[in-house]
Every structure is written in C-alpha cells, then in structure tokens.
Amino acid sequence: MSADFDEKVLYQVCKWMRNDQMIISDYIEQLSGLLFLKACQESPRINQDDLDIPESARWERLVSDEVRREKSILETYDEMINELQTDGELARNAFNNFNNKFGSETTLKNTVDDIESLEFWDHYEGYSDFFGDAYEFLLEKYADKADGAGEYFTPRPLIHAMVEVVDPEYTESVYDPASGTNGFLIAAYNHVGRKTAGEIAGKERKFLNTPEEGANSYAEQLTGRELTSQTYRLGLMNLILHDIDPTEMTSLRGNSLTREVDQEYDVILANPPYGGNGSDKFPGAWAETTAPETNFLQLIMRSLSQTGRAAVIVPEGVLFRGGAEKSVRERLLDQYMLDCILVLPENSFHPYAGVDANVLFFERDAGGTDEIWYYDLRSTVESIKGSNPLTQSHFDDFIRDFGSDRDLVDRFFSVPVEDVVENDYQLNHSQYQEFSATQHRPPAEIAKEIRHEMSSIDETIDSLLSDSQ
Structure with missing residues (x-):
C-alpha cells in the first residue's frame, strides 16, 4: 500500500461536503451512508443478499453509466434511501430517519467518485483494522467538533x-x-x-x-x-x-x-x-x-x-x-x-x-x-x-x-x-x-537521604577522632 495511505483518508473524502458548507455532524452521517453501501459491496465477509439490500439500492447503481448519463444522481440516491428504509431489517435500521442532505449533484458525484477510487478497497480483507482506524479517526473528529x-x-x-x-x-x-x-x-x-x-x-x-x-x-x-x-x-x-x-x-x-x-x-x-x-x-x-x-x-x-x-x-x-x-x-x-x-x-x-x-x-x-x-x-x-x-x-x-x-x-x-x-x-x-504508597516518599529517595546522613555521621566521627589524637 502507498506511503500516503493514512488514517486521515476518509476525512479527506469529506472535503467536497465541507466546501459545500455542510456541518460536521451532517457530513460524517452522509459519508457513513455512502460507506455503508460501498463496504457491503466490497467486504469479503458480508453478502448483500444476506443483508436483504435491494439490488436497486446498492452501490453499483450510484456508479452505473445509466445514472451518470441519463439520470439525476441526487434523485437516484433519494430513491435508493427510500427503498433501504422499507426493505431488509439491517438496512432499515441503518437508514432509519436518514435524509439525503447533499445540496448539489456535483458534491454528491465527487464524493461518490472519491469513495469509489479509494486505494484500500483492493486490500480490504487484509487491512480491515486500518479501515476501522480511519473511520474511528472520523468519529473522533465528530466527537471533538459536533455539539453533544x-x-x-x-x-x-x-x-x-x-x-x-x-x-x-x-x-x-x-x-x-x-x-x-x-x-x-x-x-x-x-x-x-x-x-x-x-x-x-x-x-x-x-x-x-x-x-x-x-x-x-x-x-x-x-x-x-x-x-x-x-x-x-x-x-x-x-x-x-x-x-x-x-x-x-x-x-x-x-x-x-x-x-x-x-x-x-x-x-x-x-x-x-x-x-x-x-x-x-x-x-x-x-x-x-x-x-x-x-x-x-x-x-x-x-x-x-x-x-x-x-x-x-x-x-x-x-x-x-x-x-x-x-x-x-x-x-x-x-x-x-x-x-x-x-x-x-x-x-x-x-x-x-x-x-x-x-x-x-x-x-x-x-x-x-x-x-x-x-x-x-x-x-x-x-x-x-x-x-x-x-x-x-x-x-x-x-x-x-x-x-x-x-x-x-x-x-x-x-x-x-x-x-x-x-x-x-x-x-x-x-x-x-x-x-496509598504514592503519598509517601519514594524508597530510593529515602535511601539516598539515609546514605547522605550516614556519610555525614562518618565525617563527624572521623573529625572527632582526629581532634582527640
């Protein structure tokens, strides 16, 4: 994998939404909806049929030539969300109360294209921990910046x-x-x-x-x-x-x-x-x-x-x-x-x-x-x-x-x-x-002081013996 593949990669995908003045709580949620569809397509462990994701509401439709050439990607995504909210238990839960907040065709298209072209999809099986870390980097940003x-x-x-x-x-x-x-x-x-x-x-x-x-x-x-x-x-x-x-x-x-x-x-x-x-x-x-x-x-x-x-x-x-x-x-x-x-x-x-x-x-x-x-x-x-x-x-x-x-x-x-x-x-x-032991002075410090006192005592004894001779 390339050297510039780091945990900020998903945060960088959000630049189109940030440029469109979308607030962080909205763009993290919007990215999550899109990533859900893309990850379900790419994961070697997850079968879209098992998840009951309708074929007409899968990632493949968003990147299809038909949608890009003949239809509005915003309207298509709205149709997909409606299907996801009605078919399949997991998808219904995932998209419950979810709304498409993309304000322009260009912003949605650019975000979808950036997700599609991410380098790490070719390495999904061996790097799932990294993908999770990249997503948790986003969540940390969200927790830091979004109210509540x-x-x-x-x-x-x-x-x-x-x-x-x-x-x-x-x-x-x-x-x-x-x-x-x-x-x-x-x-x-x-x-x-x-x-x-x-x-x-x-x-x-x-x-x-x-x-x-x-x-x-x-x-x-x-x-x-x-x-x-x-x-x-x-x-x-x-x-x-x-x-x-x-x-x-x-x-x-x-x-x-x-x-x-x-x-x-x-x-x-x-x-x-x-x-x-x-x-x-x-x-x-x-x-x-x-x-x-x-x-x-x-x-x-x-x-x-x-x-x-x-x-x-x-x-x-x-x-x-x-x-x-x-x-x-x-x-x-x-x-x-x-x-x-x-x-x-x-x-x-x-x-x-x-x-x-x-x-x-x-x-x-x-x-x-x-x-x-x-x-x-x-x-x-x-x-x-x-x-x-x-x-x-x-x-x-x-x-x-x-x-x-x-x-x-x-x-x-x-x-x-x-x-x-x-x-x-x-x-x-x-x-x-x-x-608590931590409320007492460290043993090494006490030992050092005892050694110093013993040395002073030795010097005093030597001095007394010297004077008496």
Whole structure:
C-alpha cells in the first residue's frame, strides 16, 4: 500500500461536503451512508443478499453509466434511501430517519467518485483494522467538533486497557448496553481474534485456533444496544469497516433501560451516558433514581451471569453521592466482588466531556467484597489536555500490573471493606489516600537521604577522632 495511505483518508473524502458548507455532524452521517453501501459491496465477509439490500439500492447503481448519463444522481440516491428504509431489517435500521442532505449533484458525484477510487478497497480483507482506524479517526473528529457528540465517544486507549485486563474468552458472551459506535465490542472481537490466531501461508489469521465448544463465529457472542438512530448507524458502519458482519451479532437499536433483564452475559463492557435531563427508570432497579449512570450500573449488575465480570466507566458522583447511589454501592460490595477501581487522570475525556471518571472492575460473587484495590492515575499524572492527550502509554503499566502482585506496585493500594462501610460506603479514592504508597516518599529517595546522613555521621566521627589524637 502507498506511503500516503493514512488514517486521515476518509476525512479527506469529506472535503467536497465541507466546501459545500455542510456541518460536521451532517457530513460524517452522509459519508457513513455512502460507506455503508460501498463496504457491503466490497467486504469479503458480508453478502448483500444476506443483508436483504435491494439490488436497486446498492452501490453499483450510484456508479452505473445509466445514472451518470441519463439520470439525476441526487434523485437516484433519494430513491435508493427510500427503498433501504422499507426493505431488509439491517438496512432499515441503518437508514432509519436518514435524509439525503447533499445540496448539489456535483458534491454528491465527487464524493461518490472519491469513495469509489479509494486505494484500500483492493486490500480490504487484509487491512480491515486500518479501515476501522480511519473511520474511528472520523468519529473522533465528530466527537471533538459536533455539539453533544462526545457523549458516546470513549477514548480508544481506555477501551483497549479495559478489554485487555478483562480478557474475554472465545466461549464468553459480551454485552454493551450503551454501545454507541461499538468501540468496546470491536475491541473485544479483535482481542479474542488475536488470542485464537493462527498462521496460513505465512500470514496471521484471527480465529484459526478456536475451541470446539462455543459459537460458530465469535461475532455471535456479541450484543450491543444503542438508543439514537444516528449513533446506531455510525456503529454499524464501524462494524462493517472492521470486517465484522453485523448480522452475525446481536446489534439492537433502542433503550436498554426500559427493558426487563431477560438474558445474562459473561462479560459487560460499558461507558454509560451520564447527567443530562435524567433517564427512564430501569424496571429491575432496586434504587429509584433518574440519574442514567446509576440506572445503567444497576442494569449491568443485574445482567451479569453467575460467574460474570464487568468493567464500567462511571463519573465521580456515583462513588460518593447518597440516596440511590449509596444503595447501589452497598449491593455492589455485599453481593459482588469489587476488585479494582481505576482512578482516571483528570479531564480524561478531553475534549469530548469535562467530567472526572473512574472504571469499576467487578465480578458477580455472592460472597461479596473483602477489600477494594485502587489504581491511582490521577494524583501523580498531569491533567489531560491538548498538549497532553490520553494515549496508550498512560495505561501500559496498568495493563502489565493488573494481574501481578499489587502490593509491589506503587500506584496500587487496597482498602479493607470494613473501612468503606464505616465511611458510609463512599468509594472515591480521595477518602483513602492514607492507604496509598504514592503519598509517601519514594524508597530510593529515602535511601539516598539515609546514605547522605550516614556519610555525614562518618565525617563527624572521623573529625572527632582526629581532634582527640
């Protein structure tokens, strides 16, 4: 592939729409609709007939000589969208509430031509991770620039860290009840794919060494649900460009909080929405609240299998507020094993959101929690900002040390559950800083000072002995 083939390639395709004064939320959505049709044509794993995409509404029609010479491409695309909204479940979901916002024949034609001529379609099978990265570069731009779009975007380095330490297996089901653009599910799919990879003709292939038990395709183990039509559409596109067939997994559109729990999952990974104007009450809630983050946490706890485990991002308030949040914390410690709280650096979601957050790692365990481990990435880490973005390097040590002897790791400290109970079940790390080794001076610094003092003592003794002679 050429040297100039980089993650900005899809962003560059949008130049015609930007030149036409289309706002970023519109041109990302319009590009996604077109990419959906093109990727369905090109993917070696996805069959357009299986997706029930009508032949008259496929990519081939947009680039056909008939349309280019005899018809309006704008009118043709409108006809295609209408068909996609009425035929085939996946296409209906993907194009639900979708409108053609191209203002001119030239802008649509140039955008379609640029998509058609992208170099990487000839390399789709071997480079699906790259295509996904290029699309996620777009999503990151969208989350940064579009009003309110950052609410569903989770920084990819944090997703990677959470998936790495939770370490899902091929035989385990994975669920995200607020799936957004499907970042967690894609990361879980790729993680398990690498764990089961093998080699064919000198090339690594995912899922070659899978166990006999379990699903025929690992995608069957994945379930996600997303509320908004636009974000759901972006998530479908993200799956397809990562070469994951969305018809093999359970990809749902709707409100997770309005449904009874009718299925349990082995692994749950989530960054639920928070704040806003409140949420629907979760039918399975034992603590009544309108805070969406608290309702989602209750949903996740209810949805874990008997041996299930979860990694969930929560804003700071969940760890110390009274009322419903305290009730949830009580049950979390009494009926689950809260293994670790990852204290994220200040402003970790910059520039998408300005809230401090933590990640809860817990398992379903009727025996409850004996101690809570904290991994502090806030006290000694510079606040995240444009000049200090959140990167994979922020989490490398955490991933490495998560399964090690935590007593030997400075950033880890543990708190007996009895102390938390006595402290009104508050879990915010600042309440327990006296347990943290990072609050003490580094051993090397202390040793250096002792050596200096011993040297001074030796000099004083030598001087006294010299004077006495």
